Amino acid sequence: MDANAALFQFLLRMGDNTLVLGHRVSEWCGHAPVLEEDIALANTALDLIGQTQMWLGLAGEIEGKGRTADDLAMLRDAWDFRNLLLAEQPNGDFGQTMMRQFLFDAWHRIMLERLADSGDGRVAGIAAKALKEARYHVERSADTVIGLGDGTEESHARMQAALDLLWPYVGEMFAPDNVDAAMTQTGIAPDPADLRPDYDAHVLKVLGEATLQVPEGTFAHGGGKAGFRHSEHLGHLLTQMQWLQRAYPGATW
């Protein structure tokens, strides 16, 4: 895979993660369990959409075909998306949303820390900006996971169910492929497998405080970041997200 094509793919992965997860989080708007959470969720979605603009903007430049961040967000079909399967999973209840957020944020923070030292200055620049937000996100989502895991019997049970459901989507974040190999070789991004020890240390500590049990087994879903096989959820998400651009092609908004 040529270096430029690999970088394009890598940037799509970063940008599609924040785009799709940001979209999911934004679905909560007006429906959260407490007003403060409504505000916090909107804030998280806003940060993620802002990061999307940067990652997909750079992806478009690297691709060199004149596609903007909006073009990439609004005019690709599901199979051309490169987000982790975790990001596209449905919101479920508030616990499932916050568990998904924590499992993502914990990875995102570490990934952005490494990318802030990227050999590619543009990547490093975006990562440094996003990192501040990601640090705040993970602090918040970890607190919520702990609060609900170590809350009532019901909240504990719901958080454990959320963890059981979502844990099989964690492995994909650390599974390297040829795009990652190219990124490692050019010094742009770390080998994803190298992030796992830090991730496990952080996540297991938080889940411990939350009195939650990591499910047994090593099974991990895959196919999102490579785009080979997303879940059925992504296509439905896109019908909403891309509606206006698809229905009124070429209009300016």
Place this chain on the structure above:
Amino acid sequence: MDANAALFQFLLRMGDNTLVLGHRVSEWCGHAPVLEEDIALANTALDLIGQTQMWLGLAGEIEGKGRTADDLAMLRDAWDFRNLLLAEQPNGDFGQTMMRQFLFDAWHRIMLERLADSGDGRVAGIAAKALKEARYHVERSADTVIGLGDGTEESHARMQAALDLLWPYVGEMFAPDNVDAAMTQTGIAPDPADLRPDYDAHVLKVLGEATLQVPEGTFAHGGGKAGFRHSEHLGHLLTQMQWLQRAYPGATW
């Protein structure tokens, strides 16, 4: 309003009702409470989609701009839809779906009976075909409404809640406007207000057997058949229904 334009609008109303309601019913596919209901709902949806093809097909002919039934179904935005608000209301639970179906079917049967005598042979022909199906639909949905209304305490309460929620959408079926006036004048369709006595007789009898109470008050939502103000639900429905045609314009399927 010129007679042709009015007929076009009238046909859109008939076809959009069956299109939108058929779509809603089809959302149940694979999720009904009993296998027999899954089959029955799919069958209802299928009938309604078939009727849509006839009504919108004729609408396209009358319009004379070369639009096919698919063009009309897949390439209009929400504001150009002319279905009753009742048809676009969300499925809710199975009781809500069946109550919506019964309130619609009861009107649909009477309307089609009148249209089978239409002065326009094409309209009469479609109505005669659709009528056989509508008679079966209303028999079935009435039975279900009775069965659940006069079932357990829970099923009764749910059916009463469904009726309370949906009753304000009944009035729109009988509110005449200038399109209806043109249809009445040309002998193509009855004055909708004339259908109300038969409707009330039938519906009140069924609801009585179902031990359900018609809510007080005469308030009726409007804006669907005129297209002035649909509910927020229709736009979301269209994002799904029209996705492929919007995303891949001009392709043949």
Place this chain on the structure above:
Amino acid sequence: SPEARAFQARIDAGEKIEPKDWMPEGYRKTLIRQIGQHAHSEIVGQLPEGNWITRAPTLERKAILLAKVQDEAGHGLYLYCAAETLGVSRDDLTRDLLSGKMKYSSIFNYPTLTWADMGAVGWLVDGAAIMNQVPLQRTSYGPYSRAMIRICKEESFHQRQGYDIMMKMAGGTAEQKRMAQDALDRFWYPSLMMFGPSDKDSVHSAQSMAWKIKMNTNDELRQKFVDQTVPQAEYLGLTVPDPDLTWNEDKGGYDFSEPDWSEFFEVIKGNGPCNTERLAARNAAWDDGKWVRDGLLAHAQKRAARKVAAE
């Protein structure tokens, strides 16, 4: 009473009333109702705009809309806090909203049907809200006045963003222009209703104005809104859906048609296009969120207990 006379004198002198000051029960109750309704309006007002967040046409528009809805939730928070200084809890107010006992602005019972509605809501609805709120920055109750000052700053920003969407739509494709006109057609009269019934039908007004809880009459504000908005519509190339709208040289303002007040009273009664859905959405959020609130509270108590035990 002497206290009431002293209280009125302070108000007349332009002093602010603070939470610990003496105040007549009627003043307190009227303020609770007014601030509570305003807070509820911010909360319920998230829904019609939230309806388009997942369909925003560009990343930039999605971000702007998210920020706006987030601001509205924030306004709700300030206002509930202001109401709490009057001795009513946020949970109590919320329960009164959810049971239908307290109202919120009737405008949010209208649906948002196209992207142009995001423009119309910002331009017209926030525009009307500001018209109501700017004078309230000078209201007699201190916490309310301070909340209004913060809120007004953000609202005028929202209104500009809304107008910007309308500009893009009105200057866009034929379909976009049609969307813009359609949005104006649907939101014009409901916006006029936002100022409340005509002065001759308005209850509570005189006392509220004496207390400086209400600063202008409904009709004054409505006239001001029309006079401000009509030229903006003209600039957009859109037609205000009022055939009787004419400039009245003598009064230096527009003559315009009244909204259909029977529709207004129906909406207030619960018979608007979206009343049922809006309340259902808020009730679902509250009911579905119970386990979350309970869980977080239980954890906070456990943590506090552990801290005490460790000391």
Place this chain on the structure above:
Amino acid sequence: SPEARAFQARIDAGEKIEPKDWMPEGYRKTLIRQIGQHAHSEIVGQLPEGNWITRAPTLERKAILLAKVQDEAGHGLYLYCAAETLGVSRDDLTRDLLSGKMKYSSIFNYPTLTWADMGAVGWLVDGAAIMNQVPLQRTSYGPYSRAMIRICKEESFHQRQGYDIMMKMAGGTAEQKRMAQDALDRFWYPSLMMFGPSDKDSVHSAQSMAWKIKMNTNDELRQKFVDQTVPQAEYLGLTVPDPDLTWNEDKGGYDFSEPDWSEFFEVIKGNGPCNTERLAARNAAWDDGKWVRDGLLAHAQKRAARKVAAE
């Protein structure tokens, strides 16, 4: 035992076993498992296709897909009825499905991601199913055999419809062609898995074949499927995702790569892409539908009681 010998002799003579006939417990149990799994597959199989009903590109395609999914539910019904003749109720079988105790075809744990998947499912999945089912029309158990005869007629119709979608896609725009190839890439190996593990790893086979519950070995059917399908793919201008696929003149069939059996066993264990969702969807339908089933039952009982009282 003499009964067992007589039973086997009837089967060998090509007679049908009927519900009231004596049969060995193993025969009954194996049939219940096999028919039940087949019924469950029809039911769960509604979900991946149901996923596209609301996004079907034309009214005609929507109608065809609805009719197909309706047929599948109907097949489920025939098969549950056939199973009931063996002394197990539909509700019992359903509970075993919902608890994960009984399986359904592993293929339905794969997602449907584009419209071309509707083509691929019809062409490949129904194609493989027919390959399995046609011989079962001659199975020894009468009710099962008769159910299969009805089912096979409809399935072959479905397969043709699926292939027709593939034709349209493969002959369509560049994007449609890409969708078609992508669907083949994703569904090829999962379709090969539908025949079950390689004969050497397959349990129960010999006894089932003696009882004529199973008519051919897994590998025989898989070979037949590949030989039938490869030319169809070529006709579509699509590439089977197997670089080692070659025509073997000697055996008069294709040599092809085995699917990744470790993936197959993972999916069987519950670790397929959609196992959790499929079971969750069925459980939700069952749980959410309880009040409906209870309500209709209560009404039927009331009506019966009223009828008795009136007599």
